[in-house]
Amino acid sequence: MKTRMRPAIALIAASALLGGCSMLPTFKPIEPWVKPYERERLADPIMKLSRDSLPEKHFEHVRDVREAARGATGVQGGGCGCN
């Protein structure tokens, strides 16, 4: 099993190193499919996951002290442990 896995690992490592090159057509890397010039709509404030930090912090605090669930809000930093 080990000997069968070794070529596979070597293959992944080699293709990862050669990822940028197009020497091996079968290992053609997956290109980012949304180009920077196609991201205009995504840059609009309406598309932001988090727009203003103080109002978000306030909502997070209001919920943290009333609901048992916390975390994974996607906001950086930790909430204060205040009661």
Added chain:
Amino acid sequence: MAATRRSNARLRAGGVARLRGLRAARRRAALLRRLAGLIGGVLAASGARAVDLPEDHAEALYHLYNGGGVTAQGPALLVRKSIADKVSLTGTYYVDAVSNASIDVVTTASPYRETRQEFALSGDYVYRDSQITVAASTSHEPDYVANNGSIDVTQEVFGGMTNVSLGFSRGSDRVTKKGSPEFQDHATHWQYRLGATQILTPRWLMSANFEALSDDGFLGSPYRVARVFGAAVPERNPRTRTGRAVKLRLIGDLGNRDAMHLEYRYFRDTWAIKAHTAELGYSRYLGQAWLADAYARYYTQSHALFYSDNAISETTYVSRNRQLSTFNDGSLGAKLSYTVRKIPGRYEVKLNGAYEYTRFKFKDFTDVRTGSLYGYSSSVVQLYVSAIY
């Protein structure tokens, strides 16, 4: 004859097995090629891009919470300024003036007023495709002091289509009790988070966040009481708690200067609480200067193992903290932003207002005054000015 048939059958079976093996090997090879391509693509696509520092901006907020006999309000300020295009510093000041006459307070103690103040300072440093954020905060109440430190790293990969983040926070709290100088305890909090934001199409993006939370020390309230055989006793909580939270978000441009978002979070912890949160929202520009948002949010949780409305046996741990009971709440919220002035590339000033109505329904927490299940409504109001400069 029979032996020949068996032999032929074995040969056919062997042939089919070899064919299946060959197909499986081809599938594995194809999978490896795709995996290798993906890894190579992610590494190669990093290129010579660089992330930008967050824009300089300021926010001044007045916030109000009113519900269940509690009113909390106050101002909050935030100022962010970059230095030499490499570092951005943010200072935050937040005040919560609380007037508390909640059901716990009116049934077991006297209403009170107190003020909480929080100061926070953070710095963002950008290097190529990475951003490092270091933050510290301190929060003071008359009987509770909380200090927190955190570090977060985000990295753009795959040609800027993917943003991965890692973070760690540690909090240290000192807990005291008014009128009882002999009571003094502490609590420590650790949070480890991991996240990824992925551009899916020119109009849609999604994010996935995971966070592990660990708490140690005094994790209750020195004032709150539990009920055992109808008698009030001080609550007794475990001194450790570990939780896990996973959140998925999807946001999409609908093509008519409007967008929608969908969020779901699952939480569970070692106190046996399981919680689900779901949110659906819609945003739309109205003319050139107005942006309106509306959303609906639903939250539901199951109670902690040691929660009891009125315990009928003596146990090591017992609590009647309704935050640990079985309940659900539903919210409807709206936000309106008005751009007062905008000079592209120079500055922008916005006036904003937000309102949220929430209805809480408790399933195993009774109002001892009436004997019926407790429930209440709350309102959140936010009025703020935000500016980019």
